[in-house]
Amino acid sequence: MNQLADVWFFNQGWKPHAFQKEAWKVISKGNSGLLNAPTGFGKTFGIWFGILDHYYNHPQFQKKKTRKKQLHALWITPLRALSKEIYKATTQVSTDLELDYKIELRTGDTSSTDRQKQRKNPPQALITTPESVHLLLASKGATDYFRQLEFIVVDEWHELLGSKRGVLIELALSRLKAINPMLKIWGISATIGNLPEAREILLGHHHRGVMVKAKLKKKIQIETILPDSLEKFPWAGHLGVRLLDKVVDIIRKYHSTLIFTNTRSQAEIWYQQIITFYPEFAGLLAIHHGSLSDEIRLWVEDALHEGKLKAVVCTSSLDLGVDFRPVDCVIQIGSPKGVARFLQRAGRSGHRPHETSYIYYLPTNSLEIIEGDSLKYAVKENIIEQRIPYIRSFDVLVQYLMTLAVGDGFDAVQLFSEVKGTHCYSSISREEFDKCMALLLYGGAALTAYDDFHRLELVDGLYKVTSRKLALRHRLSIGAIVSDIMMRVKFMSGKYLGSIEESFISKLNSGDVFWFSGRQLELIQVRANDAIVKPSEKKKGVIPSWMGGRFAISPDLGTAIRHSFSNIHKDKVSSPEIEFLRPLFAEQSNRSILPKEGELLVEYIQTKYGFHLFLYPFDGKLVHEGMAQVIAYRLGKIKPATFSIATNEYGIELLTDTEYEIDVPFLMNLLTPHNLHADISSGINVQEMARRRFRDIAGIAGLVFQGYPGKQMKSKHLQANSGLFFSVFEDYDPNNLLLREAYDEVFDFQLEEGRMQQAFERIEDHHIVLAKPLKLTPFSFPIFSESFRERYSNEDWQSRLEKLKGQLLDG
Structure with a gap:
């Protein structure tokens, strides 16, 4: 029984799903675990009411005379936008039920004043991001702050798992479990191919946990948009925009549509094409991607929620569970590169229990048409990709050692045991851990002569950072998201439009025109870290390219594609895609x-x-x-x-x-x-690839300072500085862990x-x-x-x- 949930669900006119009831039951027994359910079925409430039930049924949290409130739950999400949606949903519950359970947000947008208040007088629940958790660990009194913490929830764990941000989570959990061994950890995840492994990585070695899996099947209707005539000699990108009229017909057919592209450049192109050829969509069409300002993105999300927009052209920035009103249909432009990504995007339509998700797949060349058949096969056979976790990420470990040293300090022996209990560092030896320590104590084997790399001091048996300057620089560098240096795009008035990679702007001259945020902009000048622009009426402009836009096709989608090609010799195949492509296959066979x-x-x-x-x-x-x-x-x-x-x-x-x-x-x-x-x-040229990879590793490990807010270092300077360290390690410390990591990542992830x-x-x-x-x-x-x-x-x-x-x- 969960009385709070029963009352709230009854008042909403809803009935809880079986998986929600199961989650409340196992949480009430003190279990940790992983919750897996389709998009739109209420995963958030499946965990949240378990947390509330624990709080109101344990007397120690109800003592009115307690001098200071203690943090009871920490909810971690990968996106600020998602944090805001979780905050809205959970706060609504407290309001509806008139609870004194206070919830607050702590993200990159939170003011320093509010952060100070949260430190001195914490709410019962804090909704935050992986980086903000590490910032809390990097503050004095962090151990006391987290001592009474009962719950940690990691939302969208499948998104974090295959990245170094997932490693940040693993390390934070290892420390918080050491502070409170009774801590209950819950992950929320969409379906991935390695759910049991995902649970084990989240909970850590020897940490038993349950799997709560919804036995619900989301109905998905997939349709491939076929051209009127078949190109027997196709080329990439050639077909996509030619199908513009068919895309517009779909937009008109539904009340609201999301048009997903794989890259920000592609999103800008499609927005431009629709507005140019169908100007009646002005004001009804918007664009949404990760490089646009928060103001623009929030306006788009609110306008979608209020039903003011007919369609939005977007990237993975709207992949996750940002909770606007569900759209009626989704269009995927080009290969989604992965089955899980395709399903995630499909789930944005019919984002309610038992509703059908409608998704249209638009191939960008003739051969890509066959992927429509492959995607249907993969969905039918439930072929879902695994998320491969990072292991032995020494750059993140070095950063983490600094984080704890800037905070309350740490005991090296105890910390080695904690770190070794994570999946990422389960194979680390004491010698390797000591090398990470040496890098921070005296610069390791190669940088001993430089005082800047003498960072840790032993104070009363704990390793600490005593330099305020080093502590400030470290707090500004916390995180594992790396990309090209971003420049702010601004009008002369100062209005901020978003950010764009320095490598793109550096190729432009004053007067050049480019498309950004759905606008045609002329570059006036570059001022420090700002690209100053004005609207332009010129007909030709370039589309920015972002380095983050290259997806690899997943092994599972590759398997599905090979399966589709195995059907092309069969006389009878109930696949409209293969039937449509028969003339192309006949031409191939003939030639x-x-x-x-x-x-x-x-x-x-x-x-x-x-x-x-x-x-x-x-x-x-x-x-x-x-x-x-x-x-x-x-x-x-x-x-x-x-x-x-x-x-x-x-x-x-x-x-x-x-x-x-x-x-x-x-x-x-x-x-x-x-x-x-x-x-x-x-x-x-693996060495050159490793040299470039090393720039990111050096930044995460704190060897290279990226700059202060608004005064970021230019990418060429960052590359030069990190390149210098790379050369020094190659010549004088060839077994350096960060150097080895650069080569390992090139082999594992780039090649x-x-x-x-x-x-x-x-x-x-x-x-x-x-x-x-x-x-x-x-x-x-x-x-x-x-x-x-x-x-x-x-x-x-x-x-x-x-x-x-x-x-x-x-x-």
Whole structure:
């Protein structure tokens, strides 16, 4: 029984779901655990009423004469916008039931005055972010502040799990459990492929917990938007905007629509296209992405909630459970790159129990049409990606040691035991921990001569930071979100529009025009960290590109795509996507070979541009980029040559003037998984990739100070400073943990060595089919167009490509 929940649900005219009742029951027994339920079914209330029930049924929290209130619950979310929604929902419960349970927000937006008040007189519940929890740990008296804490809830745990922000959570939990061993920890997660592992990572080793899983199935209606005619020789991005009229028809059909794009650049393009060709949507269409100002994003979210907008073009900034009124339908522009992401976005429509989610998938080229079939298959078969956790992130550990030293200080022996109890650092040795300590005590093996790196002092048996300047700089640097240096975009009046990467602005001159926040803006000048702009009427402008926009196709979606291709030889397939693509497959079969399941197609084609080697592993663009460089290296060892490389989600092209004697035994030798690590190290400039990766690691570890608010260091200076440390460690401390981490992250995350190894091993088991067509084929043309675009970047490459396509069709 949960009396508060019963009363509140009755007053709302609702009945609680079985999973909510189960959660309240296990929470009342003092359990920790992980709650998994579909979007829109009330996961928040499933935990919240368990917390309230605990508070009002334990006498120690009801003593009126208690001198000082103590923090009872900490609710951690990955997004400030989500924090605000949780705050609204939970505060409404306290208001409705006239409870004296006080809830407050603490995020990057919270004023310093309010933060001070929260420190001196804490509320019963604090809703916050991972970074703010670490800021609290970096303050004096943090141990006492958290001593009576009973609950920690980590919302959207699946979003945090596969990032270094997840490591911040693991470390914070390890300390808070040490302060209060009776602490109850709950995670809230959408469905992922490794839920049991997600629970174990959240709760820590030897910390038993329950899994509360909703037995509810969300109904999803998926429809692929097909063009009126099929392009037999497609190229990337070519089809998307051509389907604008069909997108507008869908927008008109529904009361409200979210149009999801994978990148902020793509969002700006689609907003611009809709407004340009359908000006009647002015005032009814908005844009929402992570680089826009809070003011603009909040206005969009409020306007959606109030039903003032017909459609919003957005990115993953609206992926998570930001609680506006549910939209009627969702449109996904281009491949979502992952099944979980597609489902998350689909769930934004019909965001209520038992309502159907409607999602339209819009392919951006002909071959991408097949992903409509792949997504339906993956959803039907319940294929969901795993989230791979970070391990041995020494940069985050070094930052964390500083955080505790700036706060109350720490005992090294005790802290080593706490840290080793986390998933991320379960394999850390005492020697490695001592190396992290040495980096902060005296700069480690390479930086001993520099006083700036003598940061920790032993005071009364605890390691502490006594320098106020070092403490301030550290508090300003807490966190694990890294990106290019951002510049603020402002009008002359001072109105702030959002932020844009310095690397983009640095390429523009005064007078240049670019699209941002759905507006055409002219750059007037760059002043310190601000790009000063004014509205422009000029017809041509560039779309900003953001470094964070590259998604890798997930292994699971790759599996689903290969499954779809295995159906193309079957006479009867109840798939509108495959039926629509039959003429393209017939053309491919006519000109080359149409691969069957268990076959790898390789095409070797000579054109006036040289000799093209095409392979089609269907493993995603990022994996293909690494594979292509390995193959080029191996070919170069056989016969020296210069290669031009192009890739897309489906295949690889290597173009050279040098002819090779290509046959199946030659290819089997070329595509072997043996010696892959050595060939990656030799064939790819891993050192330069590690040098760039090290910039982020150096920033997180505090080796490089990123600057004060409003006075951020320029990215070229950051790169130069971190590059100096990288070179020093390479020359004088080659076993430095941060240096090793940079190389490990390059292999694991940028080159995805594990997935490359799996791809080469799968190819070894495949039957290689070799074709030598006279001309480019429907499969090869999209990849060729990628390199063609690069070659003619300053010319009218589109008309050249159309002309070449015409020649192929005539042939």
